[in-house]
Amino acid sequence: MHAGEGEVQTRLSAQEISDFLDGVFPGAMDHFTIEEVRPMYARVRMLFSEFRLRPGGTISGPSLMTLADTGLWVALLAMIGREPLSVTSHLDIDFLRKPAPADVVAETTLHKIGKRLAVGDVIMYSAGENVPCARASVTYAIPSVRLDPPVE
């Protein structure tokens, strides 16, 4: 938002994205905090809730999938602005280690925002851990957007 001339920058701040998502999905951000956005990057925290637990005290797989999907969307919105029409077209996830009954932090790196598709990787960590509990890659189908300067 405050970058030098010609530099790639975000269109929305973390707070602006959070407000936008809460408008589109009321209550959605009760469970997520956007900790940081940078060009082509976002860090999103999924807050611990009892309803995310599975027997054995680990965070459920669908919760991690939701986090991966959200993390990518946040990174994308930071770049393309308030655009509700983007939809997930593909998600794949590897479950690596049992996540602790705690917050989970997702670090998303966008690799491409093309004319039709945006693709990125998401690495997820239980709060305080330095080895990931899951990795995902996610593709969004996006409406035509103009980035200036372009990132493709």
Added chain:
Amino acid sequence: MHAGEGEVQTRLSAQEISDFLDGVFPGAMDHFTIEEVRPMYARVRMLFSEFRLRPGGTISGPSLMTLADTGLWVALLAMIGREPLSVTSHLDIDFLRKPAPADVVAETTLHKIGKRLAVGDVIMYSAGENVPCARASVTYAIPSVRLDPPVE
């Protein structure tokens, strides 16, 4: 269950699997019906609930991922019996068409039950539709099991 000599068969019926899952995850089967199990195959229905809707009136992505994961697990339990220690290690899903606000039916085909991994495909349809709303493939890490006759 009632197959000829040497024929591949299921170890559990649809009802037995449903009872087992409800024991492990109380309430889980409030939202799912196991319609059919055959060797290396299961058909599972996710019952419509308001909480699965997204703005626009479509079933949410995480709901479809949960259905894919459940469908594969049901097909696997039918073959290996009451084995709570299997865990999803990989899931990938393509969202193909907006699912209607209705039940979603998942048809799972198992391709392999190996010594360590089970792999299968899941095709999902909005109830009454004949083109799929999503496809998924899912891998479970499984404890060592003996199938007789083996399917690998």
Added chain:
Amino acid sequence: MHAGEGEVQTRLSAQEISDFLDGVFPGAMDHFTIEEVRPMYARVRMLFSEFRLRPGGTISGPSLMTLADTGLWVALLAMIGREPLSVTSHLDIDFLRKPAPADVVAETTLHKIGKRLAVGDVIMYSAGENVPCARASVTYAIPSVRLDPPVE
């Protein structure tokens, strides 16, 4: 090609696709035979060659990936006609069993031909086997096409 009114049909026959691919990639069809195309389906055989072997006498992974990619492309061309501009955007593959040093047959089912993406599953069998050696799903980015009647 010769279907009833309003029925989904292929635009190209197996022979027409083979001729087209050989024109675009001279020599490509020395190693592949298109055995059958039907609406949203293709069966393609990868002919055995020594250069596909890995130590241990199995068909190499990259060969199976090439087969999956080819199988999907054949099924797609059957539907949309001579369209060289389609490109693979995503491929995922699970290696299930060691493929024998023999032909490998790929059965492709297309799930969707949308305005921008085509998605399908590919199941691969060593010739004569009835359990698969690999499964794949493949997405192609396609130019805008008009299907009549539409398949989406």
Added chain:
Amino acid sequence: MHAGEGEVQTRLSAQEISDFLDGVFPGAMDHFTIEEVRPMYARVRMLFSEFRLRPGGTISGPSLMTLADTGLWVALLAMIGREPLSVTSHLDIDFLRKPAPADVVAETTLHKIGKRLAVGDVIMYSAGENVPCARASVTYAIPSVRLDPPVE
């Protein structure tokens, strides 16, 4: 190889891995250079060859898949030592941009080396570019190994 006490380190150097792979697959390293290995990381260069080109002058998809597979294997061998029995069980790849007719460099990050599976991400760049032409994630099935200290 020369790390402090208790520090995670590689078991093999880039040269040792290259020699090992050339022994297992004679000639394999004619087309690849291992530029760097670090704990849980490898950078591998696929050397340009005419046979990798597709019409239009881009590097073929199967070549990039082979590179992703090789990159992960190199990163894994660095950690577990000369272990020929590891095999790819899953690979997924997104093709992001047309790769130039040039070398392609793959940066692999391993996320987990478990008792049975190793999982990592591979980001690929045309030589000299700073945006990736492809991303992949790859899973290897591995024999039981002991890492000291363990990485899991």
